[in-house]
Amino acid sequence: MAPVTVWCFQCRIDYVDEVETCVDCAGPTIGRSPLAPEEVGADDDEQLAYEFNSWAVDARARLDAELWTAGLKHAWMAGSLIIREDDEEAIDALVDKVDQELRPTFEPGATLVEYALDDYPDDARERLLHLIDLSGVAHQIEAEHLLLVQERDEAEVDDLFERLAVEEPARLEFGPGIPGVDPLEVVHDVFVSADKLRRNTSDAKAKAGFVAARAQAYEIKLPWGYDGHFWRSVLEHCDALQDSIETDDRDEIKEHASAIRDSLRTVL
Numbered sequence: 001m002a003p004v005t006v007w008c009f010q011c012r013i014d015y016v017d018e019v020e021t022c023v024d025c026a027g028p029t030i031g032r033s034p035l036a037p038e039e040v041g042a043d044d045d046e047q048l049a050y051e052f053n054s055w056a057v058d059a060r061a062r063l064d065a066e067l068w069t070a071g072l073k074h075a076w077m078a079g080s081l082i083i084r085e086d087d088e089e090a091i092d093a094l095v096d097k098v099d100q101e102l103r104p105t106f107e108p109g110a111t112l113v114e115y116a117l118d119d120y121p122d123d124a125r126e127r128l129l130h131l132i133d134l135s136g137v138a139h140q141i142e143a144e145h146l147l148l149v150q151e152r153d154e155a156e157v158d159d160l161f162e163r164l165a166v167e168e169p170a171r172l173e174f175g176p177g178i179p180g181v182d183p184l185e186v187v188h189d190v191f192v193s194a195d196k197l198r199r200n201t202s203d204a205k206a207k208a209g210f211v212a213a214r215a216q217a218y219e220i221k222l223p224w225g226y227d228g229h230f231w232r233s234v235l236e237h238c239d240a241l242q243d244s245i246e247t248d249d250r251d252e253i254k255e256h257a258s259a260i261r262d263s264l265r266t267v268l
Contacts, residue, residue, distance in 0.1 A: 007033055009064045010057075010076035025078075025265065027057045032068065037075045037082045046085035050095070053079035053184050053225070053267065063098045070094060078188055104138035110150045115157070117145035124164060130225045131160045174231070175219040183220040187264060189213035190238065194260035197241070201250040201257075210257075211245070214238045226267065234263055 006029035007014050008022035052060050067074050075082040117125050140148045149157050190213045196206035241256035
């Protein structure tokens with residue numbers, strides 16, 4: 001049997017050296033063993049968590065490579081990057097570097113179109129810019145909330161404005177939010193506990209973790225970057241898994257836990 005020589009950079013799953021892509025998260029494999037969160041720093045070192053759920057897996061892999069090159073210890077938990085607090089400034093610089101390198105730019109001499117965002121609330125502006133980031137449309141923000149895009153992308157950006165107008169009312173149908181709690185952290189807790197139950201339907205700790213995470217999932221606002229209909233379907237799967245846990249139906253526990261895990265793995 002061929003020796004294990006590569007690992008998924010964020011799942012830490014090991015593979016034989018012919019495997020180039022992780023079957024679990026679709027991330028590229030690397031030729032070094034990733035650190036676990038508890039291995040980042042000494043026992044008395046404070047840690048920080050950065051959320052990169054909105055970054056594509058290839059972009060996270062690019063950042064991971066930059067961190068290794070810089071000799072900065074780090075670990076991944078799905079879309080969360082765990083670092084030493086003492087490395088915050090150096091890692092901020094690398095995050096900005098990777099973000100700028102991967103961001104699409106205007107073509108030389110391109111005609112630009114302006115959109116005034118003054119009348120949009122902060123959360124709506126953030127949502128719109130996130131949609132534009134996901135679309136891959138080159139854009140810039142000038143002073144006074146002025147959005148610039150290339151004329152060739154005008155129709156696509158107009159569609160995103162229309163999508164925002166449709167989605168914003170749907171945001172009100174979800175929870176009021178939990179002070180001090182990032183909705184994406186709750187999503188991560190739901191994913192992790194469901195994934196554990198998918199693999200072991202008798203895991204009592206995973207059951208307790210899921211019940212707690214599900215309760216919070218109904219209290220948080222619509223997670224940033226998530227489609228309202230998608231999140232509603234996740235909550236429905238959570239309800240079904242909760243019922244299965246209460247009846248201790250192991251087949252249904254595995255079925256609904258797998259559905260939650262498969263849905264969320266595409267956005268984490």
